[in-house]
Amino acid sequence: MAALTTLVADTPLDEVIAVIERDGGVVIKDFFDSSTLAELRAEIDRAMPSTPWGQDDFSGHRTKRLYGIFQHIRHAATTVRHPLYAGIASHFLEIPQSGYFGEDRLELAPTYQVGVTSIIDIHPGEGAQPLHRDDGVWQWRHPEGYRQARVQIMVAVTDFTADNGGTMVVPGSHLWDDDRGPKVEEAVPTEMTAGSALIWLGGTFHGGGTNSSDSNRIGLTIGLDLGFLRQEENAYLTYPIEVVKELDEDIQRILGWSVCPPGTGFVDHQGVMADPNFLLQGEGAEVTNSFAQFDEAAPGARP
Template sequence: MGTLTTLEPGASLEEAVAVVDRDGGVIVRDFFDEATLAELRGEIDLAMAATPWGQDDFSGHRTKRLYGIFQHTKHAATAVRHPLYAGIASHFLEIPQSGYFGEDRLELTPTYSVGVSSIIDIHPGEGAQPLHRDDGVWQWRHPEGYRQARVQIMVAVTDFTADNGGTMSLSSHHSA
């Protein structure tokens, strides 16, 4: 497992795309400014206080998962509108494809949309999940016939370490 490259907040979209294309992911330092991060943390803390613990080994018994975060914080939209995230998602997902409109063959360019939003709060003592891909719903074989189906973003609102349950990613799909 390699180490992801860390870019500074002012990195260009071209630089970020090149790193994701090469490494499968990138870390952007200070993705949110301190004031936005503090507001986000407050909104998350409020929502997570009412969220129950997981009930199975995969979801975790010492982990809380909150879905539909756009209803809990305005900063979910701030994250997906960030120029680096939006640009990376556009680069990897908005790829022209041939398609038909009646008898006419056209080049169609899809747009992307947010499919899942969640907050995962992993507490000390939680076991590790087995290694898995998050794109299994598309039932593609890797690497034959593979194209990007999702571009994920993880925003660390606390220190993100192995000691406090930070995630580990091993994949050939792209994350930003």
């Protein structure tokens, strides 16, 4: 089976999306420039020494995984802010849906949020991970025309090769229904230079490859998910509140301290179904009513 298509980072967004819609994933060459990559590698080298080995066949026994990376890796924020990755996530996830609110038919688009993060360091001797779909964490179903739940990225911190465990991907498998399972021979290894990135959909079968080389393979991975789904990695317990308060507001929101329309994730504040971000901003912060949008769309109506 042919490998995934490789495009350069300045490829127009619509062309990248067309490849992903066809194949379920794409490789972006030089997603990060050399200076950003060097800074990222230095951050990882500082954060990883105390990370333990995996303890199961899925996580790997010769693999180290560091979670909650926004508190360790400054360039995690750089990744989710990258216009290409953000544009792809918006296209596949922020799809408007219409429904009635009283007698008015309204159209609302969900936001997306960070669902899982990890630095994955696969060492020599590690075997292949079982092929899987990331959206399996929600027991997502795949009838024809289904919507995607996740857009995942794997930034290559070292070169990815067929020998060192480059992520195995089954091109086109995002189009399969739930009666078809993957075969190992249908998967192709992701081969890309350090600084490049693999971006794929939650419905695409994939898995870490076997590392039969003499060096480790390091990648940074983040999943961006529909904002109304439960996060795979529980950000509210992973990140101490003191850490979250120090993050920029856009990162706070993408980690889940926000509301997904029409009101998923609100907190009560003096009777208001409020966007929770004000809790991080200190005394005097503006409180936003999550349902005020309906007053504007349908005057006089109440949920």
